Amino acid sequence: MAAIRIGAVGCGVVATAYYFPFIQDYEKTELVAVCDAREARARESARLFGAAAWYTDYDEMLAKSEIDAVFILTGAGPHVEFAVKAAEAGKHLLIQKPMALTLEQARQIGEAVRKAGVKALVEPSGGTAVSETSRRIKEIVDAGALGKPYWFTHIPTGPSRYGPELSGNPYGAGAFYNKDSGGMVFDYPYGPTAICGVLGSVKSIMGSAQVSVPDRMIVPPENYDRFLAGVTDPQDANYWRVVVNEERSQPITMAAPDNAWCVYEMDNGAIGAYHVGRLFHPMPKGLVMPNLQIFGTDGNIVFGGPHAVSIISKHKDLLPSVDEDGWYHIEHTKHEPSPWPIPPRDSWIYYHESTKHLVDCIIEDRDPVVNVEWGTHITEIMYGVLESSRTGTRYQMETTLTGERSGS
Numbered sequence: 001m002a003a004i005r006i007g008a009v010g011c012g013v014v015a016t017a018y019y020f021p022f023i024q025d026y027e028k029t030e031l032v033a034v035c036d037a038r039e040a041r042a043r044e045s046a047r048l049f050g051a052a053a054w055y056t057d058y059d060e061m062l063a064k065s066e067i068d069a070v071f072i073l074t075g076a077g078p079h080v081e082f083a084v085k086a087a088e089a090g091k092h093l094l095i096q097k098p099m100a101l102t103l104e105q106a107r108q109i110g111e112a113v114r115k116a117g118v119k120a121l122v123e124p125s126g127g128t129a130v131s132e133t134s135r136r137i138k139e140i141v142d143a144g145a146l147g148k149p150y151w152f153t154h155i156p157t158g159p160s161r162y163g164p165e166l167s168g169n170p171y172g173a174g175a176f177y178n179k180d181s182g183g184m185v186f187d188y189p190y191g192p193t194a195i196c197g198v199l200g201s202v203k204s205i206m207g208s209a210q211v212s213v214p215d216r217m218i219v220p221p222e223n224y225d226r227f228l229a230g231v232t233d234p235q236d237a238n239y240w241r242v243v244v245n246e247e248r249s250q251p252i253t254m255a256a257p258d259n260a261w262c263v264y265e266m267d268n269g270a271i272g273a274y275h276v277g278r279l280f281h282p283m284p285k286g287l288v289m290p291n292l293q294i295f296g297t298d299g300n301i302v303f304g305g306p307h308a309v310s311i312i313s314k315h316k317d318l319l320p321s322v323d324e325d326g327w328y329h330i331e332h333t334k335h336e337p338s339p340w341p342i343p344p345r346d347s348w349i350y351y352h353e354s355t356k357h358l359v360d361c362i363i364e365d366r367d368p369v370v371n372v373e374w375g376t377h378i379t380e381i382m383y384g385v386l387e388s389s390r391t392g393t394r395y396q397m398e399t400t401l402t403g404e405r406s407g408s
């Protein structure tokens with residue numbers, strides 16, 4: 001079986017740290033072309049990861065290189081245009097998060113993909129059935145281990161770098177800071193993905209979002225160009241390795257929300273809250289906080305903390321084993337908790353799993369688990385939070401994880 005030929009647009013941090021080294025090494029993929037508006041990034045990526053061609057113009061890459069699948073690894077701005085063009089050219093797709101910034105934009109991508117009959121995977125896949133652990137948990141919950149799940153919280157507790165001057169990510173200068181970027185709500189589809197991964201679709205949303213800390217520092221994009229030019233080992237192009245210690249020298253104004261509460265009402269009746277924001281100071285030593293916790297009439301499930309996942313249920317027969325207190329634990333891998341952003345090479349990395357999953361879906365002609373309908377629902381959740389906050393009213397969801405909501 002010939003390798004799936006991949007052309008990637010966006011040769012920034014996420015591309016070179018996680019996707020390109022994997023695509024280069026994986027026997028089922030070949031990185032044939034790379035494209036970035038910043039010439040040095042395209043050129044250096046081709047050098048490092050062995051792509052035969054590099055471009056600064058996306059249309060040229062699509063026209064000239066023989067590509068089976070396009071990986072869209074830029075920030076959200078050009079996602080709709082790039083995804084629609086790729087689908088129309090008959091290319092399969094992987095779209096980095098966020099898929100789009102509005103429901104309408106996400107629908108445009110979905111329609112183009114379905115019309116063209118190509119496969120499209122929308123990140124993030126972590127917390128979904130792309131992961132074996134998440135698939136097992138979903139089965140246990142669907143079998144009734146929690147009874148009626150009725151409330152939940154999801155409060156991210158990382159990252160482990162603190163202070164406004166240290167909290168800037170190294171994304172290109174505009175990403176998630178500009179007024180129209182969606183802010184941190186759109187930087188974190190991980191929460192809604194994890195929640196929906198266990199509890200299914202969201203029915204309505206209330207959001208309260210604001211800019212709380214407008215003065216921030218970020219790493220200037222030129223620093224990344226310099227970094228990339230100096231890398232010689234393609235498996236060691238993780239810019240985070242440098243920036244966690246690097247001085248943020250470019251002041252920016254956070255013009256989009258950096259602090260949001262999102263209250264979800266699920267189709268299954270549960271209500272819960274998700275918080276988006278950064279910690280500026282560490283938690284007390286030894287306190288390992290869970291992130292997603294779901295409470296039901298017959299059991300609880302806790303993600304994170306001392307174990308990767310813990311479930312207690314009055315239906316013990318649904319749990320593979322229980323400790324003396326009645327909990328079934330799935331343990332952290334040897335690298336957890338939180339190897340991010342520099343995971344050891346043999347840890348579970350969602351970018352790698354997504355790539356493998358998309359490739360298998362292309363070869364076996366099946367739809368990815370995190371397909372365009374899934375991505376559109378997650379996009380609408382984030383969009384709905386900001387809409388609800390802006391209008392002061394509850395936002396009613398028009399989509400579900402599997403498509404348009406009937407009657408909407």
Ligand SMILES: NC(=O)c1ccc[n+]([C@@H]2O[C@H](COP(=O)([O-])OP(=O)(O)OC[C@H]3O[C@@H](n4cnc5c(N)ncnc54)[C@H](O)[C@@H]3O)[C@@H](O)[C@H]2O)c1
Pocket residue numbers: 009010011012013014015035036037038041056058073074075076077078096097098170171172173175187341
């Ligand atoms: N950095 C991370 O660790 C990380 C992790 C998870 C997800 N992501 C997501 O991946 C996306 C990219 O993040 P990043 O950190 O790699 O950003 P980045 O700014 O480092 O890289 C994006 C690249 O896209 C290029 N680009 C932008 N518009 C283009 C255009 N029209 N044509 C060609 N190239 C264009 C930019 O020049 C830049 O090199 C973001 O949407 C982010 O949410 C990033």
